[in-house]
Amino acid sequence: MRSEDIAKLAGVSRSTVSRVINNYPNVPEETRVKVLKVIEEHHYEPNSFARALAGKRTDTIGLFAISLSGKNIGNRIYQNNYFAPFVEAVVDTANAKGFYVLIHTVYSREDFQKIKQAFMQKRIDGGILVGIQEDIEIVRELSDLNAPLVIIDYDITEILAERLDKGHLAVINSKDYDGTVAAIEHLIALGHQEIGIVCGEQNTYSGKERYTAYLDTMRKHELTVKDSFVLNGHFSKQRAATEMRKLLASKELPTAIFASNDDMALSIIEVLHEHGIRVPEQIAVIGFDDIDLASRTVPKLSSVKLPLYEMSKAAVQKIIDMVGTSEPSFSTLSLPTELVLRESSGSKR
Amino acid sequence: MRSEDIAKLAGVSRSTVSRVINNYPNVPEETRVKVLKVIEEHHYEPNSFARALAGKRTDTIGLFAISLSGKNIGNRIYQNNYFAPFVEAVVDTANAKGFYVLIHTVYSREDFQKIKQAFMQKRIDGGILVGIQEDIEIVRELSDLNAPLVIIDYDITEILAERLDKGHLAVINSKDYDGTVAAIEHLIALGHQEIGIVCGEQNTYSGKERYTAYLDTMRKHELTVKDSFVLNGHFSKQRAATEMRKLLASKELPTAIFASNDDMALSIIEVLHEHGIRVPEQIAVIGFDDIDLASRTVPKLSSVKLPLYEMSKAAVQKIIDMVGTSEPSFSTLSLPTELVLRESSGSKR
DNA sequence: CTGAAAGCGCTTACAG
DNA sequence: CTGAAAGCGCTTACAG
Incomplete structure (x- = not known):
């Protein structure tokens, strides 16, 4: 017909x-x-293709989940507690607004071609990037396509410095700095002075922010940061566990640890338990992200809540706004985080 | 260009x-x-649209995640430990074969129109349905579209009875019956006689199969099934918890419980712990699905492993096969499950 | 208010 | 082996 x-x-x-x-x-x-x-x-x-060919929109949004470090086979992306809720929220929001979502996963630098292709083949009206590492080359390539693009979790200063702010680009972040400050200051208020950190990927905006905030807060309160208390967990459970085991082998231990994501927080709590160290009595722990699981572990995990749903919603809205107009625009949104206190952070000592 | x-x-x-x-x-x-x-x-x-319009394939597969019972707002689909790995596996497999994946979520009966639309607008070469409840009307409507369609977890006899087996249709299941038999017989071998079950949605193929297998196995071993030991959990953590609390309020308790999915298994273990009942010492528990979390809880959950990855892979392959040929075909695949024993099922009593 | 026609960017019989 | 032309199913200036 x-x-x-x-x-x-x-x-x-x-x-x-x-x-x-x-x-x-x-x-x-x-x-x-x-x-x-x-x-x-x-x-x-x-026929959607005929419409698109005649110049109409495709009513499809691209969602590109990037996981360059996840080389392991099998459940890679969605085993990560960060992507799954994101995907869901984006699909939900887009669907509700009458858009379809085209998903593609990026595991290698070559896979970025697939993103470019999706744009160049005109399959999508715009795209959302989640999980990208700092890589201004790729951002430039993608933004040069001149199609509506939303990047989740990226350093804006870098984009401004490179003058990439004149396409149809939007960046959506969360206030990880503030959230981390709140977490660290809470630990300090409880009386902790020896506070360690398990860092995330340092070539990631959120990874950097969370580390910087930790450093700044410690300095502000004139607390010393011991090198051995700074663990490189790379946002990975396994790496965090390994680093924690190394730390345990040494003499000195911190009295509190801030982990840059919940997966790592949970992982180090497990290691601590293996070694008979009680959380929060002997070592207090606060994570970041507030994943679903956080409220169901023993002890329940204190964490900084990431506004994932709001971020995805905003991302979809941004795409739709940009699709609606041909005016180039660059916008930025930074959504608030929230410190959620449960058991793992303990109380006043 | x-x-x-x-x-x-x-x-x-x-x-x-x-x-x-x-x-x-x-x-x-x-x-x-x-x-x-x-x-x-x-x-x-x-230009992909011009190609498609001129008669070529779209190189896009539709993935429709159906969640009719999930009326709750917010993280609905992906909070469910069943869908997320599925989505990932399908996207991964399809991407690897050069296909894009168009995702749409179905929360209501009306949303099924969106699936039909995706087909009728020729957006996709074929579609995969996951999470569907028994609803032969909808299956008929969709299969009447005469486009390649793969349904995950559906009763084949129903399709045969309705003569829906002459389109481009494939059904992919897991051997839940066998898996459940293995679980129940393991409990029996451990010496259990009073075995309860937490049922899943009964208008779901897997829900029915798991229940039937439980019944058959109990009968085969001449064990009586107490009505009060049959809980209707509807595959939901909350409902399972509520039912478990009711059971605890009564006098008699089973010595072992088989839960039709891990979410419910974990949920009832929590309730049991609240009431000071030790698992597996006082009540042994076996779940179904073998979700990621199963190996990380206390106690570690024994469960029947669902071949999720293999199923999604097979689904994508089926779609691609059907796209390649214009011959109508109906095929069926049932992949094996596996009993994974951990701590919650206990040992010989 | 409305139709005939051109155009979107491909593919594929058809003819040579 | 290869080009000119028709056709896929829409949209949208253009003319009336």
Whole structure:
């Protein structure tokens, strides 16, 4: 069934059918009703490719989940407690607004070609990038495509420095700095002085921010940061566990540890338990992200809540806004985090 | 950049460019190389919509995650430990084979229109349905579209009875019956006689199979099934917890419980612990699905492993096979499960 | 208000 | 082996 068939049945031309479908104002109510009736009766759906080819939107948003460090086989992306809720929220929001979501995973630098392809083949109206590491080359390439692009978790200063702010670009972050400060200051308020950190990927905006905030806060309160208390966990459970075991082998231990994500926090708590060290009595722990699991572990994990849902929602909205206008624009949004206290951080000592 | 531009630069016609792109045999090596060179140089990507419109495939697979019972707001689908790995595996497999994945979530019966639309608008070459409840009407509607369709977890006898087996349809299941039998018989071998079950959604193939297998196995071993030991958990943590609390309020308790999924198993273990009942010493528990979390809880959960990855892989492969041929076909695949013993099931009593 | 026609960027019989 | 042309199913200036 094509628009031509509908036209014949309704006794009008294809032009008019098209006008009705696209809600053109200059169609008399009577004609509109007549045409709509035929469309309904025959369950007609305009061919999306023909529409797109004729210049209409595709009503599809690309969602690109990037996981360059995850080389392991099998459940790679979604085993990560960060991506899954993201994907869900984006799909939900986009669906609710009448958009489809085209998903593609990026495991290697070559895979970025797939993103470019999706744009160049005009498959999508715009794209959302999540999980990207600092790599201004790629951002430049993608933004040069001049299609609506939203990047989650990226350093804006870098984009400004490179003058990439004149395409259809938006960056959406969370206030990880503030969240980390809140976590560290809470530990300090509880009386902790020897506070360690398990860092995330340092070529990641959130990884850097969380580390910097830790450093700044310690300095502000005139607490010394022991080198041995700074563990490189790379946002990975395994690496965090390994580092923690190394630390345990040495003499000195901190009295509190801030982990740059919950996966690592949970992982080091496990290691601590293996060694008979009680959390929070002997070592207090605070994580970051506030994943689902955080409230169901023993002890329940204190964590800084990432506004994942709000971020995804904002990302979709941004794409849609940008699709709607041809004006180039660069915008930025930074959503607040929140310290959620449970058991692992303990109380006043 | 269009094929016409490439043609000019290469000194050939659009026809030839197209032949090169589509790997037609009747192009001399020399011409092929010449054209490919120009394509490379200019990073030319054929417009996917024009190709599709001219009759080519879209190279896109639809993935529809159905969650009719999940009325709760927020993280609905991916909070469920069943969908997330599925989505990942499908995206991974499809991507690896050069296909994009178009995702859409279905929360209501009306949302099924979106699936039909995706097909009718020719957005996808074929679709995969996961999470569907028994609803032959919808299966009929979808299979009437006559596009490649793979359904995960569905009762084949129903499809055969309705003669829906002549379209481009495939059903992929796991051997839940066998898996459940193995779990129950293991408990029996450990000496349990009073075995309860927490059922899943009964309008779901896997929900029914797991329940039936439990019943059959108990009967086979001449063990009585107490009505009060059959809890309706509907695959939901909350409902399972509520039912478990009710059971605890009564006098009699089983010595072992089989839960139709891990979420419910974990949930009832929590409730048991709240009431000071030790698992597995006082009540042994076995779950189903073998989710990621199963190996990280206290006690570690024994569970029947669902071959999620293999199932998704098979689903994608089926779609691709069906896209490749115009012959109608109906096929079925049932992949084996595996009983994974950890701590919660206990040992010989 | 509305239709005929051109155009979107491909593919593929058809003819040579 | 290869090009000119028709066709895929829409949209949208253009003309009336």
